[in-house]
Structures are given as structure tokens and as C-alpha cells.
Amino acid sequence: MSAAMRxxxxxxxxxxxxxxxxxxxxxxxxxxxxxxxxxxxxxxxLEVLRKMALAPPQWPLxxxxxxxxxxxxADDEPTVIxxxxxxxxxxxxxxxxxxxxxxxxxxDDAPRTxxxxxxxxxxxxxxxxxxxxxxAAREARRALELGLSVMLVxxxxxxxxxxxLKTLADAHGLLVMGPDCGAALLDGVPLGFATAVRxxxxxxxxxxxxxxxxLTALIHRLGGGVSHAVGAGDRDLTEAIGGRGTLAAxxxxxxxxxxxxLVLLGRSCSxxxxxxxxxxxxxxGRPVVAHFVGLGGELPELPGxxxxxxxxxAAWRACEAxxxxxxxxxxxxxxxxxxxxxxxxxxxxxxxATLCAEALSRCRHLSPLSSNLAVEGVTRIARFRAAxxxxxxLGDEEYTRGRTHPILDPSTRVDAIYNAANDEAVAVLLFDxxxxxxxxxxxxxxxxxxxxxxxxxxxxGEISMVAAVLGTEDxxxxxxxxxxSLEALGVTVTPDHATAVEAALALLPEGEEP
Amino acid sequence: xxxxxxxxxxxxxxxxxxxxxxxxxxxxxxxAPRADGVPxxxxxxxxxAGGDERLARILTELM
Numbered sequence: 001m002s003a004a005m006r007x008x009x010x011x012x013x014x015x016x017x018x019x020x021x022x023x024x025x026x027x028x029x030x031x032x033x034x035x036x037x038x039x040x041x042x043x044x045x046l047e048v049l050r051k052m053a054l055a056p057p058q059w060p061l062x063x064x065x066x067x068x069x070x071x072x073x074a075d076d077e078p079t080v081i082x083x084x085x086x087x088x089x090x091x092x093x094x095x096x097x098x099x100x101x102x103x104x105x106x107x108d109d110a111p112r113t114x115x116x117x118x119x120x121x122x123x124x125x126x127x128x129x130x131x132x133x134x135x136a137a138r139e140a141r142r143a144l145e146l147g148l149s150v151m152l153v154x155x156x157x158x159x160x161x162x163x164x165l166k167t168l169a170d171a172h173g174l175l176v177m178g179p180d181c182g183a184a185l186l187d188g189v190p191l192g193f194a195t196a197v198r199x200x201x202x203x204x205x206x207x208x209x210x211x212x213x214x215l216t217a218l219i220h221r222l223g224g225g226v227s228h229a230v231g232a233g234d235r236d237l238t239e240a241i242g243g244r245g246t247l248a249a250x251x252x253x254x255x256x257x258x259x260x261x262l263v264l265l266g267r268s269c270s271x272x273x274x275x276x277x278x279x280x281x282x283x284x285g286r287p288v289v290a291h292f293v294g295l296g297g298e299l300p301e302l303p304g305x306x307x308x309x310x311x312x313x314a315a316w317r318a319c320e321a322x323x324x325x326x327x328x329x330x331x332x333x334x335x336x337x338x339x340x341x342x343x344x345x346x347x348x349x350x351x352x353a354t355l356c357a358e359a360l361s362r363c364r365h366l367s368p369l370s371s372n373l374a375v376e377g378v379t380r381i382a383r384f385r386a387a388x389x390x391x392x393x394l395g396d397e398e399y400t401r402g403r404t405h406p407i408l409d410p411s412t413r414v415d416a417i418y419n420a421a422n423d424e425a426v427a428v429l430l431f432d433x434x435x436x437x438x439x440x441x442x443x444x445x446x447x448x449x450x451x452x453x454x455x456x457x458x459x460x461g462e463i464s465m466v467a468a469v470l471g472t473e474d475x476x477x478x479x480x481x482x483x484x485s486l487e488a489l490g491v492t493v494t495p496d497h498a499t500a501v502e503a504a505l506a507l508l509p510e511g512e513e514p
Numbered sequence: 515x516x517x518x519x520x521x522x523x524x525x526x527x528x529x530x531x532x533x534x535x536x537x538x539x540x541x542x543x544x545x546a547p548r549a550d551g552v553p554x555x556x557x558x559x560x561x562x563a564g565g566d567e568r569l570a571r572i573l574t575e576l577m
Contacts, residue, residue: 014560018540040561066561110558117536117555124555125530130539135561139538148536149529153543175529187527190546191535228528256528408542 003034003073004080007056008087010068014040017132017404019094020068026090027072032079038087040132041067114142128191130154133179137161140176144168152178152233153192155397159240162233166244175248181231182209182395182405185216192231193407193436195475200225202318203259205249205281207267208234209395210352210432211293211311213470214497215265217479218315220472222326227259234353237269237277237292246277254284261321262286263314267293267357268374278305287321289314293354294361294375310498311358329495331503339509340461343427346504347420348391349413351406355432355468355497356393362501363389372396384419391430392416407434410444417448420463421455428464430504432497435471435482442485449489464507465490468497 015023020038027036037054039045041063049055054071063069070087074080111117118124127143129136133156140150140157144165152165157179169176177184183194185204190196194213197220206212208231216229230253232245246264253259262281266274269292281288282304291308299307306321308314319326346366350356353373360375368388370379373396381390382398394406394413406413413431420426429452433441449465456463467486471479483493492507494500526533534553537544544554 016540016559018542111555112558112560114536114538114557117538117557121534121536121553121555123526123530123533124536125526125533127536127538128543130537130543131559132561138562139559143536143538153539186529186531189527189531189535189550189552191531192543192546194546196546196550252528258528404540408540 003075004077005054005056005071005073006080006084007059008070008084009041009059009061009063010070010091011061011064012066013068013091014066015068015091018408021404021409023070023087023090027070027083027087030079030083030086032075033072033083034075035073036083036087037069037071039069041065041069042132042134045069114139114146114148118146118148125149126151126186126191128153133157136179137165140165141168144172144174144176147172147174149175150177151181151184151191151231152176153181154178155180155400159235162235162241163244166241166248170244170248175230175252176233176245177231177249178208178233178245180208180234182407183212183229184231185226185229187228193405193434194229195436195471197472197474198225199227200322201227201258201260202263202322203227203253203256203261203286204229204263204265205232205246205253205277206230206263206265207232207236207354209354210350210434210470211265211267211354211358213352213434214311214355214468215263215315217470217472218312218496219319220474221479222315222319222324224315224319224322224324227256228253232266235268237266237273239270239273243273243277247280250277250280250284260286261318262288263318264288264290265293265311265314265354266291266295267354269295271295271297275300275302278302281305289317289321293357296376310362310496311354312496312498315496329499331494331499334464334492334503334507336507336509337462337464339427340424340456340459342424342459343456343461343463343509345387345425346389346391346428346430346508347423347426348430348504349416349420350391350393350432351395351413351434352432353393353395356391358497359391359430359501362498363391363505366505372398384416385423387425407436410441414444414448417445418451421448421452424459424461426456426463427461427509428466428504428507430466430500431468433467433469433482433486435469435475435477435479440477440482440485442482442489446485446489449491453490464492464504466492466494466500466504466507468500469493
């Protein structure tokens with residue numbers, strides 16, 4: 001049956017990425033709709049549509065950046081026309097920008113600017129900014145000028161903009177977390193993708209997202225507690241940014257009476273900047289546990305600083321420094337399945353950059369090894385499939401253009417899992433699971449993971465699947481429920497991410513393992 | 515919006531987050547702090563310059 005495609009332009013209609021994702025899901029839930037896309041008509045998004053082969057040969061009118069586009073691909077013409085009608089009805093039933101308005105607030109009352117929001121809530125100290133990248137620096141700067149610290153969730157902010165924002169923040173005694181800061185816990189309040197963990201005396205400064213989530217969840221599961229966890233931003237410890245965010249966060253934690261132990265967690269670090277940050281942490285007089293993912297070479301002895309070997313190790317050592325001791329977790333030895341002769345490679349499909357970087361740092365001895373992350377000694381390939389061991393960060397900008405982060409929108413990872421299911425050379429599939437803001441994180445992956453198992457069995461082999469599950473028993477959903485769902489699908493779940501990587505390595509076919 | 519005020523620190527925490535948060539962008543980011551009892555105001559944000567990213571950057575530089 002040949003497919004039918006239709007496109008619709010709604011002129012000068014802005015909808016945020018969360019609303020667009022909800023519309024996409026609404027349209028794709030109808031029988032016969034193969035694919036639906038709703039996005040703003042920015043030049044980059046139009047390019048994404050072309051790459052997805054979802055750009056119509058001709059638009060009814062040339063789209064402008066402020067226009068909303070809806071494209072659907074369905075089994076036949078009546079279905080695609082129905083999808084367009086459904087999109088129109090869905091959007092019309094929601095007043096423009098209404099989805100951004102505080103629940104229960106009439107649209108006319110909703111603040112349209114930061115200044116209006118502050119007039120309503122003058123005691124505010126923090127702005128959480130997740131507007132599209134090209135506009136994010138402008139809004140962050142406004143917030144700083146209004147006296148607010150900023151959690152900048154958006155990516156697409158340039159290095160120059162980041163330096164300017166952090167310099168401005170320093171001048172005003174404020175904090176900029178980010179850009180690309182997905183999670184933080186300040187004063188015990190979970191922000192971004194973060195979930196609440198036990199409060200305690202361990203203060204954390206981490207890159208941005210999944211590393212911080214893994215670390216704080218592990219501290220909680222080990223019986224420790226977190227005073228604050230600040231996300232400094234993915235690039236903060238590079239030479240260009242000079243650790244401005246990390247140093248500002250450390251200064252703030254130095255004045256915090258509830259913080260007794262400090263943990264520094266970074267990736268993409270300049271050695272000099274990382275060491276400067278560790279020294280600044282030690283100068284607070286508190287015990288410091290530091291781990292810089294992928295930072296090679298011997299680390300110097302610094303008084304008061306303990307170097308951890310992984311994120312999990314950092315959690316254990318921080319708890320120890322904080323006076324919390326936990327019995328070691330037991331792990332069961334894994335048996336290798338009977339692989340088909342074609343099965344050779346490890347495929348990692350991550351939603352988190354820090355975890356992907358940690359996996360790469362522990363897989364350095366594998367060859368050939370590639371990733372879309374820029375890591376020294378690793379070939380850079382930004383495709384779902386590559387010959388050899390291949391680890392992907394699906395939260396990277398190239399996969400999130402025109403859509404929300406894969407923690408919220410699992411569709412990119414689902415596509416990547418199907419790709420692995422169809423690849424006879426994949427032996428071990430390794431991934432991270434973040435229980436978080438969108439409910440059950442396993443359900444959207446269920447069909448694809450089932451396909452991995454069934455298709456490999458049909459080819460006469462069996463793909464091993466290993467997952468690291470973040471979260472805690474206090475979260476929603478509970479971590480144990482997520483683990484049980486994955487195990488029911490034949491996935492091996494380990495207590496922490498570093499162990500997941502070790503398990504994946506141990507499961508590689510003979511001749512490919514270390 | 516006084517900073518480094520000891521009274522504020524005691525009541526609202528070291529980072530003052532318990533005093534309130536403004537969310538600009540994805541409304542979902544209002545949920546977690548709100549569930550924790552923090553007052554949140556969501557800005558009904560729309561892109562400036564008709565969504566033209568290049569023009570917006572130029573305007574930002576002029577700010």
C-alpha cells in the first residue's frame with residue numbers, strides 16, 4: 001500500500017516543544033498514521049524534515065520561522081486527511097501559548113515576560129529557562145539583569161554566549177547552571193529532570209544531567225543524603241569556559257552550613273581547569289571526592305581530595321566521607337548466550353552524555369570504537385549504525401534539533417533500538433534508563449526491546465541487553481518497578497552504571513572481550 | 515529580591531529556591547518544584563522577532 005503525506009502551516013503560531021510532542025503523540029496514536037511531526041518552521045527544523053523525508057515537495061506557502069508546521073504520513077489519503085483535521089481540532093481547542101500558562105490561570109492574566117512574572121512573585125531567586133536555543137541566551141541575560149540565578153536547560157547556546165552569561169553572573173553574585181543543564185537539586189528542590197533524594201550533607205557540583213542524576217540517586221540508595229546538587233553545564237570545565245560555573249557553585253557551597261562533604265563530577269574537562277576546580281573545592285576545608293570522566297593520565301595528590309574511579313565509586317566514597325557505610329552490592333555472574341557468528345559488537349544507546357562518556361572511558365581498549373561524542377582516541381561517527389563498537393549519546397544536539405530531549409521524547413531511541421534489532425553484527429546492547437518526568441520509562445521501549453530479542457533469535461543468535469537504571473525507591477515510578485519491567489523483557493539490570501558497562505564488556509563474544 | 519540576606523537564607527535556603535521559581539519554556543519543569551511546595555510562575559513565552567533566530571541573536575547583541 002502506498003503512503004500518503006499531507007502538511008499544514010499555521011502562520012505565526014508558537015507552541016513549545018512539550019506541546020508539539022503531545023500533538024505528535026496524539027496524531028500517531030490514530031490507526032494508519034505512520035509518522036507525524038509538529039515543529040516550528042525554523043530553517044534548522046526544515047532541514048530536519050528534509051532529512052526525515054517528511055518535507056513535502058511544495059509547501060502551500062513558504063514557511064516562516066514563526067509558523068507552526070504539522071506533517072503526517074499515513075497508509076492512505078483518507079487517513080492522512082483525518083490526521084490533519086485532528087491536528088487542527090487539537091490545536092484550536094488549546095489557546096495559543098495557553099499551554100505555557102500556569103494551571104488554572106486565565107490566559108489574559110499570564111505573564112508574558114520575566115519582568116511581569118517577577119512583578120507577580122517578587123521573592124523569586126531562580127529562573128528555569130528551556131526556550132529554544134537561539135533565544136535562550138537572551139532570556140538568561142534578562143533573568144540575570146533582573147537579579148535571578150539561571151538554570152539554563154536549553155542547548156544551542158554558543159561558547160561566547162556562555163562565557164558572557166557566566167561573567168555577568170559572577171559580577172552580580174549570581175549563578176548560571178548550564179547551558180544544557182538538565183537536572184539540579186537546590187535547597188532540596190528537584191529541578192529539570194531531577195527527582196527528589198534524601199537531604200543530607202553531601203554537596204554536589206556536576207556537569208549537567210544524567211551524571212548528576214546517577215550520583216545523587218546512588219548516594220540516596222546507599223543511605224546518604226544531598227544538601228545541594230548544582231549542574232554547572234556540560235562545557236563548564238573546558239578551557240574556553242574556565243570552570244566559571246563550577247567555581248561559582250563551589251563558592252556558594254563553601255558558605256552553606258549544611259554541606260559537609262563535596263563531590264565534583266565533570267566531563268569534557270581541560271586538565272588544568274579540572275585541577276583548579278578540585279583545588280578550590282579542597283580550599284573549602286571539606287573532604288572532597290572528585291571524578292572527571294575520561295580525564296586520562298595520572299592525577300596529582302591534592303590534600304583533602306580523593307579521586308574516584310567512576311560515578312558509582314564517587315557516590316560510595318562521598319557516603320563514606322559523610323559517615324555512611326553501606327554493605328557492598330552483590331552481583332550475579334552472567335553467562336554468555338550462544339551468539340551467531342555475525343554478532344561481534346557492543347552498541348550503546350544513551351540519553352545521557354556523562355553516562356555515555358563514562359562508558360566510552362571504560363571501553364577504550366575495544367577496537368574499533370566510535371561515538372558521536374568528541375572523546376580523545378574515539379572515532380567520531382554520528383549515525384545510528386557503525387561497523388565496530390559504537391556508543392551514542394542521543395541527547396546530543398544533532399538528535400534533539402526540532403524535538404525535545406530523549407528523556408521526554410523516546411522516539412529517537414526507539415528508532416535506534418529498532419536499528420540495533422535489525423543489525424546482525426550487534427552482540428550486546430547497553431543503555432541507560434531515567435525514571436523521570438514522563439511516567440513509565442520502559443513502556444515506550446517495550447516493543448523495540450522485544451523486537452531486539454525476537455529478531456536476533458530468528459537469526460539464530462541472541463542479543464544480550466544490559467541497562468543501568470537511575471532513580472530511587474522514593475521516585476515515581478519506583479526504581480524496583482522499572483527494573484522488574486526490564487528484567488521481564490530479558491534485560492540485565494545492574495546496581496549502577498559502571499557495573500553495567502563491566503557486565504556489557506563481560507558479555508561480549510569471545511575474541512571481542514577485553 | 516535582596517541577595518546574601520541572612521534572613522532570606524534561613525527561610526528560603528542557601529539558593530533561595532524555596533522562595534519561588536520562574537519557568538520560561540517547557541511547562542513540565544514547573545511540576546517538580548510545585549510538587550515540592552515551591553511557588554512557581556510560568557511565563558507564556560513566545561519567540562521574539564517572529565521566531566527569526568538570526569534576527570533574535572542580533573537583537574540580543576544590541577541589548
